[in-house]
Amino acid sequence: MKKILQVSIWRGGADGVYQVFEVPAQASQTVLDVVTWVQRHADATLAYRFSCRVGMCGSCAMMVNGIPRWTCRSHVAKVSKGGTLKLAPLANLPVIKDLTVDMSRFFEKWKRAEARFYPSASRKDDVMSVSPGTSGRIDADAAIECINCGVCYAACDTVKWDSDYLGPAALNRAWTLVNDERDAAGAKRLQAVANRGGCYTCHSHQSCQIHCPKALNPTRSIAGLKRAALAVR
Amino acid sequence: MNARLYIWQRATAALMVPLIGVHLITILYAVGDGLTGAEILARTQGSVVWALFYGMFVAAASVHSGIGVWTISGEWFGLAGPARDVAAIGFAFLLAGLGCRAVFAVVL
Numbered sequence: 001m002k003k004i005l006q007v008s009i010w011r012g013g014a015d016g017v018y019q020v021f022e023v024p025a026q027a028s029q030t031v032l033d034v035v036t037w038v039q040r041h042a043d044a045t046l047a048y049r050f051s052c053r054v055g056m057c058g059s060c061a062m063m064v065n066g067i068p069r070w071t072c073r074s075h076v077a078k079v080s081k082g083g084t085l086k087l088a089p090l091a092n093l094p095v096i097k098d099l100t101v102d103m104s105r106f107f108e109k110w111k112r113a114e115a116r117f118y119p120s121a122s123r124k125d126d127v128m129s130v131s132p133g134t135s136g137r138i139d140a141d142a143a144i145e146c147i148n149c150g151v152c153y154a155a156c157d158t159v160k161w162d163s164d165y166l167g168p169a170a171l172n173r174a175w176t177l178v179n180d181e182r183d184a185a186g187a188k189r190l191q192a193v194a195n196r197g198g199c200y201t202c203h204s205h206q207s208c209q210i211h212c213p214k215a216l217n218p219t220r221s222i223a224g225l226k227r228a229a230l231a232v233r
Numbered sequence: 234m235n236a237r238l239y240i241w242q243r244a245t246a247a248l249m250v251p252l253i254g255v256h257l258i259t260i261l262y263a264v265g266d267g268l269t270g271a272e273i274l275a276r277t278q279g280s281v282v283w284a285l286f287y288g289m290f291v292a293a294a295s296v297h298s299g300i301g302v303w304t305i306s307g308e309w310f311g312l313a314g315p316a317r318d319v320a321a322i323g324f325a326f327l328l329a330g331l332g333c334r335a336v337f338a339v340v341l
Binding site: 158161162194195196198200201226229230 | 234235236238239240307308309
């Protein structure tokens with residue numbers, strides 16, 4: 001007899017409810033496979049977000065049994081509890097519908113943190129040679145692989161408590177730019193991350209580090225910002 | 234929290250670590266040596282050193298806790314604006330008052 005998964009999925013907006021679906025279990029099945037099966041075979045109105053399906057785009061993140069995960073890289077066999085799954089939209093972000101959240105607040109905070117590159121050279125200048133062995137580049141490289149999936153933001157207690165807090169992803173990106181010798185923002189960015197709601201709001205709970213699917217350590221990046229930003233306060 | 238509050242909270246924590254160490258070791262030594270309360274008071278009363286030692290601890294603990302209350306009152310209880318500042322400053326002064334009372338009791 002084929003095994004059936006009991007899958008509870010959040011339906012509706014902020015005041016929605018969980019709806020239970022029975023989904024056939026398959027070998028090597030991911031949580032994204034489960035959600036896709038529900039939309040194609042049980043309820044075509046289910047809203048969710050995905051793109052690459054291979055852990056590159058970061059758009060399929062959801063709460064899986066209470067933990068933020070990329071659903072495309074989460075095997076049901078590893079994350080289900082006795083054949084049950086509870087799927088909800090990413091925490092700490094407003095729900096649009098079902099499993100989709102409004103990410104605009106998340107990206108607004110990237111802007112507030114000045115988490116964008118300010119070039120120090122023009123197109124007329126030669127391409128700058130960047131040595132991979134400098135301490136700044138090593139720090140930047142350690143944090144550079146973020147793909148903006150929002151998992152750390154959903155995992156962060158401080159974001160939950162303080163809606164003003166910039167969050168681990170924006171601060172992590174700011175840290176890579178602080179260490180980028182080609183960047184010209186300097187004190188402007190450090191000032192932006194030192195303001196209220198910035199790096200000093202972090203409690204170093206390290207949930208971002210625990211749940212980051214890329215195994216990055218935003219807590220370490222934020223600790224670096226805390227030290228660096230003291231110079232411009 | 235901004236950089237200024239962050240520095241004050243870290244600095245006061247760093248100051249309290251050795252003070253707590255000295256306090257605990259002194260208490261263990263005093264109790265282990267069989268000193269009575271009266272004998273301890275005889276040594277602390279009139280002592281400028283102990284007044285400064287515990288006075289410094291009270292000041293550091295008050296500032297440190299006040300900043301902590303500022304953070305918690307906003308994050309856990311949703312206080313904002315002047316109410317949050319009043320809660321934090323009020324708690325700091327309350328702690329400072331109670332602490333000073335205790336210091337006066339052992340050094341005066």
